[in-house]
Amino acid sequence: MIEAYSGMKPLPKSDRARSVMTAMADFIARSGYKPGDRLPAEREFMEGLAVGRSTVREVIRQLQALGIVESRKGSGTYLLRGVSADTVHMPLSFDSARLRNALLQTLDVRRGLEAEASAIAALRRSDDDLKEIEVKLEAMEAVHHSEGTAGPQDLAFHLAVYDATHNPLFPQLLEQMREAFESFWEQPFERSDFARRSFPFHRELYDAIAARDAEAARRKTLAILDIVEEDIKEMSK
Structure with a gap:
């Protein structure tokens, strides 16, 4: 064969x-x-x-x-469409030797991308989308309560929100930056409590999407990312 x-x-x-x-x-x-x-x-x-x-x-x-x-x-x-090694879009990467600056740079992109994705998801999500987001949220909460961190479950939650936009460009853009984005879920600075304070806001983000409140969804996303930025700066001293 x-x-x-x-x-x-x-x-x-x-x-x-x-x-x-x-x-x-x-x-x-x-x-x-x-x-x-x-x-x-x-x-x-x-x-x-x-x-x-x-x-x-x-x-x-x-x-x-x-x-x-x-x-x-x-x-x-x-x-679905023709492709070659020259035309396929490869994931963007970052310089892991300068982790602090790399995370802060990625955070700039996350703010623009995720805040808008959350707002659009609130407006366009279907009942099935909402159920999937809730499943991922509950998995994230279970891991957080047992281990004190969310790990890959955090990424799965945000991916479910992206999918709820029904705009294929959002997950495509995430794939372009997957390596950089995943660095947020790998305990940067060897701190298991990295971004732990942002955990409650994920439930509030879900509630905003469930209520179809786009502005609240955007605010909750930015609140999550503000805490992430604070932890990057504090933990990298």
């Missing part, structure tokens, strides 16, 4: 996800796939590139967010 995908070659361990995305885009372009065509199964990419299932799934999820592929349950992954 793998001979059919001999155009794929194993990748080095470093920078795996980014390398996989480039390799997959290059393979799709060289193999002549057209929009509407079904792509090889995850297993074929795993074997051809010598990477794990989680890496392949993460890259497919990123390609979905960018509007390049579509995964259909029980059917497979399909190409």
